Amino acid sequence: MKIALASDHAGFELKETIKEYLTEHELIDFGSHSTDSMDYPDTGFKAAEAVARSECERGILICGSGLGMSIVANKVKGIRATLCNSVELARLSRKHNDSNILVLQGRFISHNLAKKIIKVWFSTEFDGGRHQRRIDKISRYEKGEK
Numbered sequence: 508m509k510i511a512l513a514s515d516h517a518g519f520e521l522k523e524t525i526k527e528y529l530t531e532h533e534l535i536d537f538g539s540h541s542t543d544s545m546d547y548p549d550t551g552f553k554a555a556e557a558v559a560r561s562e563c564e565r566g567i568l569i570c571g572s573g574l575g576m577s578i579v580a581n582k583v584k585g586i587r588a589t590l591c592n593s594v595e596l597a598r599l600s601r602k603h604n605d606s607n608i609l610v611l612q613g614r615f616i617s618h619n620l621a622k623k624i625i626k627v628w629f630s631t632e633f634d635g636g637r638h639q640r641r642i643d644k645i646s647r648y649e650k651g652e653k
């Protein structure tokens with residue numbers, strides 16, 4: 508799977524750990540490339556747009572709290588970005604929300620927990636059914652339809 512990765516300075520170290528962990532996927536790293544202070548929208552929008560354009564199948568975005576990257580990613584049409592700080596939320600974000608971008612907290616979870624979250628996020632399928640109906644309503648809203 509082709510995966511878009513992006514962080515700011517507060518997510519840089521976890522992004523590097525993830526790059527070592529996700530060896531079975533093709534990773535496109537949109538930065539940041541150091542712990543020097545930078546603005547999360549600069550990398551987050553690029554990665555989210557790559558997913559929205561289907562250049563990447565999914566994305567993982569990381570900032571300090573996960574909040575900024577969540578806001579950025581969910582501004583991009585077609586993105587369903589989910590901030591997950593537990594394995595159970597990762598599971599639900601795939602089963603119920605068909606999450607296509609996982610957002611992680613660089614400053615609030617261990618790298619070990621992040622790996623567990625990522626493993627479940629990749630291995631859990633979308634349930635469809637009533638959840639597809641709900642996602643269709645979001646898609647229609649994005650298109651300006653009722």
Ligand code: RB5
Binds near residue numbers: 518570574576
């Ligand atoms: C950076 O200090 C921090 O504000 C950022 O990583 C993120 O948490 C913003 O939402």
